[in-house]
Amino acid sequence: MGTSTVTGRTRSMGALFAGVALLNTATVGLGTAATLIVAAGSGAVWSGLPSVANVLGTAAGALGAGRLLPVHGSRRVLAGGYGLAAAGALVAFAGALATSVVPLLLGILLVGLGNGGAQLSRYLAADLYPQDRRGRALSTVVWGGTVGALAGPALMVPAAGAAAGFGWPSLSGPAAVAVLATAGAALAAAFLPRHVPPPRQPGLRPGPGAPPPEPPKSPPREPAVAARGPVRPAGFVRPLVAMVLAQLTMSAVMTMTPVQLQAHGHDLGVVGWVLSAHLFGMFALAPLSGRIADRWGPHVAVNAGLGVLALAAATALAAPTAHTSGLPIALFLLGYGWNLVFVGGSAQLSRDLAPETRSRVQGTVDAVVWSASALAGLGSGALFAGGGYGLVAVVGGVLAVLPLAFSAARDGR
Incomplete structure (x- = not known):
């Protein structure tokens, strides 16, 4: 492998990692501040609107980026999406300064559009490597979410203090951080080499300055035929179903855990500790997941994850009030x-x-998965109101084991 190839790969991985880390930092901090602003100004019943705006924006952004990447390339699409996110962060910052809900939600929606492209960065990282290393490559970019998960909340207090020092509303501080983070992500995307494309079209050769290929002598296949040929239905239906059900399980239980803790008299410190265990599980061990996928196959990682989700739901059901033991373990496993x-x-x-x-297809899958988060956020509240935290855990566990049961039934035929 040539030095220029290694350098281009390293440069691309650095840019992709930085974009995900910075977008996640912006999203976590801005979303938390916006939730508090909306709750204070419009009542707790509307406090979920920023989360819905973020999820819908991310779903739409993933869908759009998935269609633009083959045409315009990773640098243009990601830089454009992150630039749009920076503009959205500015709009949200203006809304935070004026404590106005409409610009705040519009800004979060635009930040979500950029975040949709950031989510697809893991696939761009995987395309830089041979098949036996793709799991580790994409997991490295997923691990970038750890930075945002830690930095977003950690920056909220100092950012709020700085905003107050300027005479601004304190919660406008995290919005200002989001402006800087999204602008930094756009700058990072500009460092993607021109010759590193998104998933390559057939016939394109990688490499600096590679010329466009000659038109194929035989007529190209129709897209539908291509999907039915090299792409078996199991190639995307099974991971799609597993990822959607995992998202539903994770989002439902995670969303209702703070409500469960507060209902039993615990303060925000306890809520933060339990959610920190959850965020650590979500991102910090991603490289281990990538190695499992490369060593034993993606289906093994998926099935193991569904089993761990079921165990998490069972732990939450068995220890719904154990804030120092059972719940942190359950949320980590989740x-x-x-x-x-x-x-x-x-x-x-x-x-x-x-x-x-x-x-x-990857963009469509991400759009569906993120849309599932919105569904889980709405449904989990209804489940909690109707049967408490235990019902949420039971439904989450059932959703997690459904693909495993279906796979076992197929294998038993």
Whole structure:
């Protein structure tokens, strides 16, 4: 492997990692501040609107980026998406200064559009490596979410203090941090080498300055034929189903855990400790998930993740008030089970999809998965109101084992 190839790969991985870390930092901090602003100004009943705006924006951004990447390349698409996110962060900052809900939500929606492209960065990282290393490559970018998960909350207090020092509303501080973070992500995307494309079209040769290929002598296949040929339905349906159900399980239990803790008299310190265990599970061990996917296959990582999610739900059901033991363990397992499914499913999509349809399918899968978060956020509240935290845990556990039961039934035929 040439020095220029290694340098280009390293440069690309650094840019992709930085973009994900910075977008996640912006999203976590801005989303938390916006939730508090909306709750204070419009009442707790509307406090979920920033989360819905973020999820819908991310879903739309992933769908759009998946269609633009084959045409315009990773540098243009990511830089454009991150630039849009920076503009959205500015709008949200203006809304935070004026404590106005409409610009705040519009800004978060635009930040979500950029975040949708950031989510697809893991696939771009995987495409830089041979198949036996793709799981580790994409998991490295997923691990970048750890930076945002830690930096976003950690920067909130100093940012709020700095805003107050300028005479601004304190919660405008995290919005200002989001402006800087999204602008930094756009700058990082500009460092992507021109010759490193997203999932390559058939016939394109990688390499600096590679000329466009000659038109093929035989007529190209129709996209539908390509999807039915190299891409078997199991190549995307199974990881799609597993990732959606894992997202539903994770989002439902995670969303209701703070409500459960507060209902039993615990303060924000306890809530933060339990959610920190969850975030650690979601991101910090992503490289381990990537190695499992590369060593034993993506389907093994997916099935293991679904099993861990079921165990997490069972632990939450068995210890619904154990804030120093059972719940932190349950939320850690919940995060890591999701990570195994997310990395394993992504590795399978990166490996099994045909190049001519890959980015479109990957973008569609991400859009569906993020839409599932919105559904889980709405449904978990209804479940909690109807049957408490235990019902949420039971439903989450059932959703996690459904793909395992279906796979076992198929294998038993």
